[in-house]
Amino acid sequence: MAENREYMIRQEDMGNIQISEEVVANLATATALEVDGVSGLLGSNVSDLMGGKKMTAKGVRVEMDGEGLAVNLFLVIRYGCEISDVAAKVQEAVFTTLEGSTGFKVGTVNVHVGGISFN
Numbered sequence: 102m103a104e105n106r107e108y109m110i111r112q113e114d115m116g117n118i119q120i121s122e123e124v125v126a127n128l129a130t131a132t133a134l135e136v137d138g139v140s141g142l143l144g145s146n147v148s149d150l151m152g153g154k155k156m157t158a159k160g161v162r163v164e165m166d167g168e169g170l171a172v173n174l175f176l177v178i179r180y181g182c183e184i185s186d187v188a189a190k191v192q193e194a195v196f197t198t199l200e201g202s203t204g205f206k207v208g209t210v211n212v213h214v215g216g217i218s219f220n
Contacts, residue, residue, distance in 0.1 A: 109165055109205060120203055126161040129172050129210075132198040136190045138182035140218030143175040169208030170199060177216040188212040 108119040133139055142160025162173040172195060178187050192210045199207045 109163075109170065109203070111205060118204070120205070122163045125163045125170065125172075125199060125203060125205075128198055128202055129161050129163070129174060129195050130159070132195050133174055133176065133191050136187060136194055138179050138187035139191060140177040140179045140216075140220060143177060143215045166208045169206035170203075171209045171211070172199065172207065173211045173213060175213045175215050177218050178214050180217050180219045184214055188214060 107122045109122060109125060111118045130142060133142065144159055160175040164171045174191060174195065176188070176191065178184050191212050195210045196207050199205065199210075
């Protein structure tokens with residue numbers, strides 16, 4: 102395993118399951134981008150919004166929060182879309198995907214809308 106990666110670890114009866122934070126972030130990114138109204142994710146300069154914490158991937162911060170995942174997504178929404186509706190759909194989709202794909206409990210999916218796209 103790569104030494105510079107952070108892993109989410111869950112202990113099972115037969116041993117540990119380790120999933121890279123990067124894998125979780127990539128799943129969250131792909132899922133968010135599939136939601137109608139999402140234009141993209143913000144770049145790494147949003148780390149200032151997270152108190153200087155490093156982003157796991159472009160526009161995504163993943164952490165273990167107690168026994169569950171805490172995901173922060175920094176989105177660009179397409180102009181003309183209802184922001185709260187798009188954000189709620191992203192939350193639901195990411196929550197469902199991460200719990201289904203990783204088996205880890207998802208505590209929070211926080212959506213931060215930091216831009217609007219006119220494309």
